[in-house]
Amino acid sequence: MATIKDVAGAAGVSVATVSRVLNDNGYVHEETRTRVIAAMEKLNYYPNEVARSLYKRESRLIGLLLPDITNPFFPQLARGAEDELNREGYRLIFGNSDEELTKEREYLQTFKQNHVAGIIAATNYPDLEEYSGINHPVVFLDRTHEGAPSVTSDGYTGGKLAAEAIIHGKSRRITLLRGPVHLPTAQDRFHGALEVLKHAEVDFQVIETASFSFKDAQSMAKKLFATYPETDGVIASNDIQAAAVLHEALRRGKNVPDDIQMIGYDDIPQSELLFPPLSTIKQPAYDMGKEAAKLLLRIIKKQPLTETAIQMPVTYIRRKTTRKEDHDA
Amino acid sequence: MATIKDVAGAAGVSVATVSRVLNDNGYVHEETRTRVIAAMEKLNYYPNEVARSLYKRESRLIGLLLPDITNPFFPQLARGAEDELNREGYRLIFGNSDEELTKEREYLQTFKQNHVAGIIAATNYPDLEEYSGINHPVVFLDRTHEGAPSVTSDGYTGGKLAAEAIIHGKSRRITLLRGPVHLPTAQDRFHGALEVLKHAEVDFQVIETASFSFKDAQSMAKKLFATYPETDGVIASNDIQAAAVLHEALRRGKNVPDDIQMIGYDDIPQSELLFPPLSTIKQPAYDMGKEAAKLLLRIIKKQPLTETAIQMPVTYIRRKTTRKEDHDA
DNA sequence: TTGAAAGCGGTACCAC
């Protein structure tokens, strides 16, 4: 691996000059520049990022903290962030926290130790002192924290849209699944849906659900139909849950959406693979990742910020598990 | 951020001594050690990884190159690798190549510039000179390259298992989907299945498929049923494809698996969410990632290698799109 | 058992 010294030697100049052409700052004679560039190419030189980071006290690395990349909602977020960051030459150090405090702390620690330029955190612990006491820019993703920069989507409206879709499709005995109580995102959509149901002329009941895992959702679905066999509409807390409910409904020989409607939340890529394809509320995951990256980049470059808490719109995706909107309703 | 100098000052020793207790090498008096440790704690000191990497010419970072984290097969691989690497204190720099040469080169470049300790590459271009001319350890994942270290799964056997499952379930007019010709993994399973079909007393035909995308798979599925309406068994090249075929079959009012069987490949997490749950050949993705990490770690530590091209077993997962094996067959 | 000092590969200030 050639170093800046090798290049300087080959070009017959000092390292300072090489550094100048490298960073394109300061004066350097056109002819010298040519010689230096030739030397760089001949030696196949590229600068050592580690040395750079040491001096600058800042690397071209961004820390990305996710709960679990294995959860189908997150790859999109990651992709969106990565694509945007790459355009500016930043790379990702990436970690899954599993929502465990210890892991989260460990990752934050290594992010700092590697002098990341910034952090994007989809965390459940935004109030950790590690965040407040940090001197790296942080953007929260899919979570908010007081005045801190963040990118989220409008869960309350999303919940309302979901409930409205089910009601317009004329379900009259609706089951609303409340997601994990400790997840603000789940509670936002829950409250949005609740609000609509309360003011509609329908029967409805709420089922508490502890987790988003498919396994738990499966047993929950069984219980749902056992307890409320007359349910003709289900508002799920996310798409995985909706899939489990869909499963159980089909297994029981129900016709979807004629006998029972259901709607998910998130619009993970798999939702359209289900049969029938799942109606759902789409969070623009890829764009959320992208926006978070953009926001972070602006903060890193100390550009003026117009808005610091970005909320993205959600949309109702009607596929085949809800009935056509009935305008006479 | 406290530096080693601050600690040295606070403990009344030189930086050399602090370094010694930090790395637990060389002689240091028990009492001195205690003093130094106390100082580190008081100052909340943790070493600057960048400075370390510069001197050592090696960081605690591992480059992970994936085609696309958004493809549901890869998050598992990533997770497996990460979990294993973490146990040894390594972190991941992570990039999606989209199977584009340029992106792949760019990532490899930054991996080197950041002095990664090693690279795990799920690449389609293992013969790139960037790999042969590299002085970082590389483990290929889901791909092989001559004698290079790699972790794959046994695709040929997988293909055979898939075909056998369909045949044992008594399909007699089988359609075999050939995956993208440029993907060795897809061709392995294809040839395995082909081998079995050739020696069985069944009718079968092959359909070429250009990509793994759901959209392409959808139109392919329509064509399949239009061209071969009498097909009573489909061997897909992966689960996404199988999902598309399943969709189309159900849309046409076919009963699965009574009228037609189908089997996928990979066992992505979503396959059991389908209705009916998809029978498939499982690649142990998480374990493959884990093995790749283990292998890489061994290479990094210059430990003796027993095997350098690890092939993991695949298994037939019978769910509801294949019929019970018929032992009279 | 400890410290001084030379690097690791860059950047940027200051002189010339």
Next chain:
DNA sequence: GTGGTACCGCTTTCAA
């Protein structure tokens, strides 16, 4: 325009 050099924070000889 260009070069000399101190410095980023750490590790590792070498000498004491």
